[in-house]
Amino acid sequence: MPPHQVSDEERRPLLTSEGERNSYLDEEEPEEITFTDGDEDDPKQWSGKKKLMNVFIIAFMAIISPLASSMFTPGISQIAEDLHASEEAIIATTTGFVIALGIGPLVLAPFSETFGRRKIYIISFTVFTLLQIPTALAPNAATLIAVRTISGFFGSVGIANGGGTLNDMYEPHERAGIFGWYLLGPLLGPTIGE
Amino acid sequence: MYWILAIVCAFNTTIGYLFLRETYAPVILGWKRERLQQDNPEAKYKFEGQDDRPVSAKLRQSMKRPIVIFIQPIVLTMSAYQALIFGTTYSIFTNLQSIFAEIPYCFDSEQVGLLYLCPGIGFLLSVWFIVPRIDTVYNRLTEKNNGKAMPEYRLPLANIGSVLLPMSLFWFAWTVEYRLHWAICMAATFFYGLGQVVIFNTVQNYYIDSFSKYAASAIAGGSVFRSLVGGVVPLVAPPMFEKLGYGWGISTFGFLAVAIGPAPLVFYYYGPRIRERFPLSLD
Numbered sequence: 001m002p003p004h005q006v007s008d009e010e011r012r013p014l015l016t017s018e019g020e021r022n023s024y025l026d027e028e029e030p031e032e033i034t035f036t037d038g039d040e041d042d043p044k045q046w047s048g049k050k051k052l053m054n055v056f057i058i059a060f061m062a063i064i065s066p067l068a069s070s071m072f073t074p075g076i077s078q079i080a081e082d083l084h085a086s087e088e089a090i091i092a093t094t095t096g097f098v099i100a101l102g103i104g105p106l107v108l109a110p111f112s113e114t115f116g117r118r119k120i121y122i123i124s125f126t127v128f129t130l131l132q133i134p135t136a137l138a139p140n141a142a143t144l145i146a147v148r149t150i151s152g153f154f155g156s157v158g159i160a161n162g163g164g165t166l167n168d169m170y171e172p173h174e175r176a177g178i179f180g181w182y183l184l185g186p187l188l189g190p191t192i193g194e
Numbered sequence: 195m196y197w198i199l200a201i202v203c204a205f206n207t208t209i210g211y212l213f214l215r216e217t218y219a220p221v222i223l224g225w226k227r228e229r230l231q232q233d234n235p236e237a238k239y240k241f242e243g244q245d246d247r248p249v250s251a252k253l254r255q256s257m258k259r260p261i262v263i264f265i266q267p268i269v270l271t272m273s274a275y276q277a278l279i280f281g282t283t284y285s286i287f288t289n290l291q292s293i294f295a296e297i298p299y300c301f302d303s304e305q306v307g308l309l310y311l312c313p314g315i316g317f318l319l320s321v322w323f324i325v326p327r328i329d330t331v332y333n334r335l336t337e338k339n340n341g342k343a344m345p346e347y348r349l350p351l352a353n354i355g356s357v358l359l360p361m362s363l364f365w366f367a368w369t370v371e372y373r374l375h376w377a378i379c380m381a382a383t384f385f386y387g388l389g390q391v392v393i394f395n396t397v398q399n400y401y402i403d404s405f406s407k408y409a410a411s412a413i414a415g416g417s418v419f420r421s422l423v424g425g426v427v428p429l430v431a432p433p434m435f436e437k438l439g440y441g442w443g444i445s446t447f448g449f450l451a452v453a454i455g456p457a458p459l460v461f462y463y464y465g466p467r468i469r470e471r472f473p474l475s476l477d
Contacts, residue, residue, distance in 0.1 A: 030239055034242065043217075043222070113411060163409050176325055
């Protein structure tokens, strides 16, 4: 579990009486923590708006990365000329990106099941964003291939964990409908960019 | 172009930082436990899905998860199906330019761009009207089974895709081969889009229902194969089209789609038995 910051004022003095404490010690079975009815903490009980906010952010992540791979297909010959590289080399950057987009989830999905979704989303997408800068400034094809491949890895986070996140928030009987809209991202991304 | 992308991404990262909330139940319960623990240091708490192993052990275990799930026969087959679909889609999309920019069509690149609307509209209508029915079918079958849900109840609608995909592929292949009117050719891609979305959605939901807590890992296992094939096939497709012509070239994808088409039907009936024969331990 991720370490939770313990601030000093949160640390309550031990006010419990001796007897109360003993009663806890007597209990061998640990107390089970679950989500209760009306529990604000339970993502399945969030308001529709709150769930949708999460869905939108993730769907955006999921659509932007494949889009980033295809939006540059029309400019291939231009980029090749700018970098004095063959068109094949530039196509290879897209191939590298797409493959990394596929391998990323292999790492990022299990990570989200250990560290939690939010951390993985934020860290990965921050890196993806920052990597757009060296991509824009790449002096030659080799750099472009390397940077794009790495950015594909981190860009895959929306695709990797979206299904998991939706499953966290929605009951199975209502999931497919909303899931379909989210899945348009990974599906349409490659098409729109052309 | 990359700068626009960078700005849009930065914006979304900020929004995510501010508004994206944790949704993974074991993590939230873990936090809750720590809060309670602070209030009652002497008490013992546990929660469902609690895992007290050190992080390194947990990671080692969890990194295996997508692979372990992927080699399940059902996941393997359905991922192959998706890989075939993605390979086909990318191959056709990347060749629209070379098909329609030439005689007799002579479209400019903007017109070619507009052609993508045909499969795009197929995608949209599918998500709008067919995909929500996946829930309807699932709920009805669950009800019939005395309220006991099965992952296989996601699959019936996939059969629509199994019919639409090969049909639209042969249609597209031969209308393009004989250079018929562009609208006749592109109408096929509309049905292709419908079919692709239905299969994609039924399969993804099937994975999630089968591996609930580890849904993300299951989807990841499937997506690797899909992306690899989706990335490589378009590279080998153009030489194949050159050699066989678009008719037989695209029909090759059609034949593959026919071959794998019955998979959802087979798993609908035999899925539970296959899952029993290949049990999984993922924790």
